[in-house]
Amino acid sequence: MVMVNQEPTDGLKPLREPTLFILLALSKERKHGYAILKDIERLSEGRVVLSTGTLYGALSRLLEQGLIQKSIGDDGRDSGRSKLKMVRDDAPRGTRQRKYYQLTQFGRQVIKAEVQRMEKILAAARREFGEQGA
């Protein structure tokens, strides 16, 4: 039997590519749906282009899993954390408020663990290819 050291986030890997890109897009700051889509396109150099259905399906799952959380902010304004307020049903009428998504602490742990895992694989592959002189 193969024994592997257990990490708290081990059960959450590996992430699917769109999921990984969504989390990466949210790694610096909270973003709304359109900004996430554009960021994924940029990060993947145009290779991953999500539909809105795929994006929101993934976001709903990530929300359930506690990797991200939703907040609302005034449309067009800076999306800094200081202006963050959690989603509430009693938002004033007439003000168009955009919904933003941001990583939770747990989500941050997961993406770090995933990146570390990928780095380990990459390092092993490089060592292997290096030894073979490829």
Place this chain on the structure above:
Amino acid sequence: MFGRTLSRFYAFLLKLYPSRFRDEFGKEMGEVFDQMLGGLETAGIPTARRRVEMSRLYFREIWHFPASYLDARRYQQSFAAGDVPSGTSSYVEQDMVENWLGQRACWGAALLGAFPFLLFGLVYLLKGFTELNGYYSLMFNYIVRADVALTYIPKFIRYAPIAVYLIATLGFLYGWLRGFPRWSYSYLGMAVYFGWYYSHGRFYGVVYGWRAWIPLITVISLGILLTRSLRPISGLLHGVWNDWTRLSFALYAFAVPMFTIIFFDDDWGVTQLYGLLFDTLLLAAGAVAFLRLRTIWERILSLQAVVLILVVKGILLGGWFDIFDRDLRTVIWSLFFIIFIYFGFLLLPGMIGLLQRGINIISAR
């Protein structure tokens, strides 16, 4: 103008999503889609090219719709069930809300898991009742002339087991889309049983051969197409690895219903019909118990108890002694068959689970 038309089409597409998901995300999705269209309108590209790009956006939404719809369904159902673990779901099981070991299935899931057994029994009861003697059949006594009824077995009765096969494969597909929860393993077991059964021998003059596997192959292809991934298959195996009793349950569905009819050999009698009714209810009860119980031992014992009762009943009441009066080869084969099902099929996977758990406990110290 063109953009507005697409926007309307998109609004229609949104209406196809489940209500809870639509309430939560529909407005945002519409806004994002409009922004994407707006981005193309201000990109300064020629009109014809822009329209092509806009259409591509829309068709991408349609192309991705089945998978997105499944995500939305899962969201809706997890809300309805109120059992979504926050921040603890496994990415290996990604889109699933799993009932791992230690968690009992809800009554709905337990009944869903027991349904194939009830259906199997019902269909064979109907088949047996008709084949037993058309003369005694209420239906044919009143509707068709008795002398005709004696020789006439309607096609829908002949092919009713195929309907069970198809329903089992559809259940398997539904289980696939739900991430193979524990109840779905009974559909898997029964679908494989029917595939195997119909691929061997001749049925009312028809030899199906490899074609008997077509329904199962079709739903697997559909599953892959709808989820656009082979990951559910790894999820299925992962489910067994984490909870070996699932394999026992699949094997229970594969072997035990056959166990209840194989000795009749289409030689139906009133006693057999009552016996089959009893067996059907027993099998379904065993499935419900399996799905509602928590520990490996309880689960395995619930299945074992059913088989034990079936064997004892078969020997005491079912005339199985007749089999043992036959030649030595038949006796050995029958005993091997019983022991193989009883110990090999049902107990072994559970024992592997216990062994695995023991190793995990020891290695954790």
